[in-house]
Amino acid sequence: MKELPAAILIDLDDTILDDGSCVESCWADACAEAGERTPGLDIERIRIHVRARADAWWSDASRYQRGRLDLRAATREILTEVFDEMGYDVALAADVSNRYRDLREERVVPFPGAIETLEWLRARGVKLGMMTNGAGSAQRAKIERFELAAHFEHILIEGEFGCGKPDPRVFATLLEALRVRPHETWAIGDNIEADVFGAMDAGIHGIWIDAIGRGLPDGISRDPDRIVASIQELMSESGREHG
Secondary structure: OOOOOOEEEEOOEOOOEEOOOOHHHHHHHHHHHHHHHOOOOOHHHHHHHHHHHHHHHHHOHHHHHHHOOOHHHHHHHHHHHHHHHHOOOHHHHHHHHHHHHHHHHHHOEEOOOHHHHHHHHHHOOOEEEEEEOOOHHHHHHHHHHOOOHHHOOEEEEHHHHOOOOOOHHHHHHHHHHHOOOHHHEEEEEOOHHHHHHHHHHOOOEEEEEOOOOOOOOOOOOOOOOEEEOOHHHHHOOOOEEOO
């Protein structure tokens, strides 16, 4: 096992909390409920269009940065475009998008072993800092719901701080707050650009979570320092060095 660092900077969504695996089921349920209230909706066709439009919408860097600070507005914008294109009442788009977001919030849960990993690290003297992009109110609600604040010496949320990962100010602020230097710090997250490469650019050991074993995304020309399948691997010897 690698010797533990003085501190670890940890992402929230899809690192500690499983926020993404329920996406398809939430869309399916939100659309199905709308179909029950409004006969004639082609639910499967709506879902196909939503997937395509959402992929295109979120692939734009400026929209991505804007949208993550107001997910409900972003989802409503996507659904409105889809419903308008398909000739459906755009007023219904707001209902479907809000129901989808409600379901996403209801179904988010910690990954198995994630909380235990935080406890294990703290018990061994590792300082923990949270780094999460998104709106302050939404991220704080999740932190409070799962009582995560007690595990961290410092929590930095994009919507409260004023900028998000991979901005170097995020990492510099966390290092200063935890009173550690880059070379004695790790960072871990599922977003290879924001969580990992942003940290590595600051001199921090970057650990990428490849939860489904897909391998490095297309177009990536550099390697993370380490790849793991989950945050729980920080307690084991199974994390693998890359390169």
